[in-house]
Amino acid sequence: MSLAIEPANGGVAAGVGATGAGVSAETAGVGATGAGVGAEAAGICPAGTSVPAVVELSGASFAYPGSAPVLRDVNLRVERGEFVAIAGPNGGGKTTLVRLALGLERPSAGSVALFGEPAARVGRRDRIGYLRQRAQLGIDAPATVREVVAAGRVPRRGVLRLLRAEDHAAIEEAIARVGLDGQARSPLARLSGGQQQRAFIAKALAGQPELLVLDEPTSGVDVDAQESLAALLDELHRTLEVTIIFVSHEFGAIERFVGRIVLVRGGIVFDGDPAKLPISWHDPSHVHS
Numbered sequence: 613m614s615l616a617i618e619p620a621n622g623g624v625a626a627g628v629g630a631t632g633a634g635v636s637a638e639t640a641g642v643g644a645t646g647a648g649v650g651a652e653a654a655g656i657c658p659a660g661t662s663v664p665a666v667v668e669l670s671g672a673s674f675a676y677p678g679s680a681p682v683l684r685d686v687n688l689r690v691e692r693g694e695f696v697a698i699a700g701p702n703g704g705g706k707t708t709l710v711r712l713a714l715g716l717e718r719p720s721a722g723s724v725a726l727f728g729e730p731a732a733r734v735g736r737r738d739r740i741g742y743l744r745q746r747a748q749l750g751i752d753a754p755a756t757v758r759e760v761v762a763a764g765r766v767p768r769r770g771v772l773r774l775l776r777a778e779d780h781a782a783i784e785e786a787i788a789r790v791g792l793d794g795q796a797r798s799p800l801a802r803l804s805g806g807q808q809q810r811a812f813i814a815k816a817l818a819g820q821p822e823l824l825v826l827d828e829p830t831s832g833v834d835v836d837a838q839e840s841l842a843a844l845l846d847e848l849h850r851t852l853e854v855t856i857i858f859v860s861h862e863f864g865a866i867e868r869f870v871g872r873i874v875l876v877r878g879g880i881v882f883d884g885d886p887a888k889l890p891i892s893w894h895d896p897s898h899v900h901s
Contacts, residue, residue, distance in 0.1 A: 630657060637679050664728025665689045666823050666855045671722035674708055682708045685722070691900060692822075694857045695849045697886075699863040706859050707827055708871045709876055713857075715744030715823065721790035727822075738767035741816030742808075746829040757803070757811045758796045761786055786817040789851075790844060806837030811842065817848070824848070827859045830866075838865040845869065 667690040675681040683705045690696055690713075700706050700848050709716040712724050717732035724731040726740060734740075741764070764786065765779045766792040775783075787796050790810040793804060800811055816824055825847075846869040849856050858866055865888040867873060875882040882889065 657683070663692065664725065666692050666727060668725040669709070669713065669722065670718075670724075672712055672719040672724055673710055674705075674717060674719050674720040674797075681720075682878070683712070683876075686712075686880055688713075688874065688880060688883070689857065690857060691763050692855055693853055694709050694872065695870045696858070697863050697866050697870045698857060698859045698871045698876060699861060699873055704877040705879075706860075706861070706876045708843075710825060710827055710857065710859055714740065717783065726824075730855055732878070738819055739764055739822045741819055741821030741824045743812050743824075743826040743829055745770065745831070755800055756782065756797050757792055757814075760800055760811050761814045761818050764815035767819050782820060788816040789817060804837070805833040806840060807842060809833060809837075812839075813844070817852075821854065821859070823855045825857045825859070828861075829858070830860055830862055836866070838862070840871040842866045842869055 627726055669686045669690065671679055672683065672686045674683045676860075686709060689710070698706050698709060698767065708717065712719055713726065713731060715724070716735055718724075718732055719823075726734045729735070737770060738764070762775065762779075762783050765775060765782065769775065769779060784796075787793060787853055790813050792807065792810055792814065795811075796808065796841065803811065806872045813824075813829070830841055832842070844864040845856060845858065845866070860866070863873060867889075872884060873882065873886045873889060874880055
């Protein structure tokens with residue numbers, strides 16, 4: 613579903629979103645690229661708050677060189693243990709917002725903090741599990757599900773270190789959590805689109821992250837697979853108590869599970885309880901009683 617969102621009070625016009633794809637870029641977790649000119653001070657936590665937010669953007673704006681701003685004056689705080697959906701139309705800035713939050717881009721104004729540190733300088737990237745947009749292998753790639761998931765241990769173990777018993781245990785646990793025990797030795801290319809996404813979620817889980825970020829994880833899968841993935845994420849959130857940020861222009865399957873929906877169109881135009889969304893913004897392909 614492509615959203616046509618009218619800006620709320622303080623809303624601004626839409627910009628052009630950035631995307632990232634490919635398994636090779638995912639293998640070693642996330643690292644800062646430093647695009648743009650940063651004005652990023654440490655945004656630790658408000659007075660009286662002992663635990664910093666997992667993600668905090670304060671007055672953050674971003675524009676690619678020579679282009680109009682993609683995001684303007686974004687204020688967003690995601691607490692530990694939250695399950696948040698970031699939604700909006702294609703080109704509205706959802707992916708750019710997430711890349712700012714993870715320190716993959718630097719704001720042209722304002723600040724971005726991740727685990728209480730400047731996002732671009734966070735020391736332990738293994739605390740983050742990031743499923744990039746349209747993550748996939750080539751159709752002829754021989755990698756099995758287990759091999760793909762094993763790559764998720766790289767941020768913790770390093771590229772050249774051999775896997776130990778605890779690594780193998782984490783890999784098997786991640787595969788089991790997404791329900792792919794029976795396909796662990798199967799080539800990823802032979803799985804359905806929904807199963808492939810489950811394998812990539814398992815890859816992110818194998819690193820035992822505190823923050824799980826999924827960018828368009830339901831893109832290209834049918835409605836039934838979207839519902840199944842949404843239920844899986846709800847279960848992972850409840851059992852692992854991991855903070856989840858789910859990014860998609862199609863949020864009908866996930867809205868009954870998340871605590872907040874943040875709608876983005878050049879800025880934040882709605883941030884709150886999914887039940888308070890205007891009826892016109894709900895996805896009719898996902899009707900839940």
